[in-house]
Amino acid sequence: MGRIIISRSPTSSRNTSLLSTHKVLRNTYLLLALTLAFSALTATASTIFMLPAPGLLLMLLGYYxxxxxxxxxxxxxxxxLAVFALTGFMGYTLGPILNSFIASGTSDLIMLALGGTAAVFFCCSFYVLTTHKDMxxxxxxxxxxxIVILVAIIANVFLQIPALSLAISALFILFSTGAILWETSNIIHGGETNYILATVSLYASxxxxxxSFLNILGVTRND
Incomplete structure (x- = not known):
């Protein structure tokens, strides 16, 4: 008696792939929301208790x-747990930055930067999710x-030019915007199947x- 071979239809495979993609996207956005809330909590605690800035070396060691x-x-x-540890640490590093704005009476710039960040994220996500464009x-x-940003950062360490610092912040915004577009597209097209890694990428952006918005707004207000 011959064996009966049951093959999966292309439609079934496609539906399974879509379900898997939607699950990764849903889990990514859920974990991102939770880590952003936890990061905001640690940033608030760092601000209220006026914790000292970690310093460049400690920040690099902690982040990487x-x-x-x-x-x-x-x-x-x-x-x-590792994601929450990472985002919580990054929230802590925001505390001294936010304190400097509060102390100088420019706390309104924090809300402007937060609003600008949210607008960039939602616009990028909406564009990719509605067009399904491969980025x-x-x-x-x-x-x-x-590479351009890295060279500019190294140059500014020695030159300390305010205009170059603004340019670096603008480049960071452009780079991170591209990263959000790319990562979101990567998720919906099945290129990224790990929601933890996707969350870290979006959070970093x-x-x-x-x-970067804080830096640009702060320099502009000081001028």
Missing amino acids: GLMFLTYRLANRPEGI SFLSGMMMAGF LYNIFV
Whole structure:
């Protein structure tokens, strides 16, 4: 008696793929919302208790160390705890920055930066989710942009030019906007199947946009 081979139809495979994609997207947005809330909580605590700035070395060690830990645990349940540790730490680093705005009487700029960040995220997400456009072509431009930003940051360490600092912040906003478009497209087209890694990518982009807006608004107000 011959074997009966049951093959999965293209329609069934496509539906399964769509369900998987929607699950990753849903879990990503849920975890992103929770980590943003936790980050806001640690930033508020850091602001209220006026915790000292971590310093460049500690900030780099904390960020990259926790980022490495998150990537190592991304396929395990412990990865969620690593994400909260990372975003909580980044929220703590915002405290001294926010305190400087509050102390100078420009706390209204914090809300402007927050509103600008939210607008960028929702517009980018809405565009990709409604058009389903493949944004993978941005990867090459983003790599070039990253190199330009890195060179500009190194140059500004020695030059300390305010105009260059503003340019770097503007480049960070453009780069992070592209990263949101690319990551969202990557999720809905099945390129990213790990919602923990997707959450970290989107969070980092939002963090960079918020801090860059603060820098631009702060310099403009001081002028």
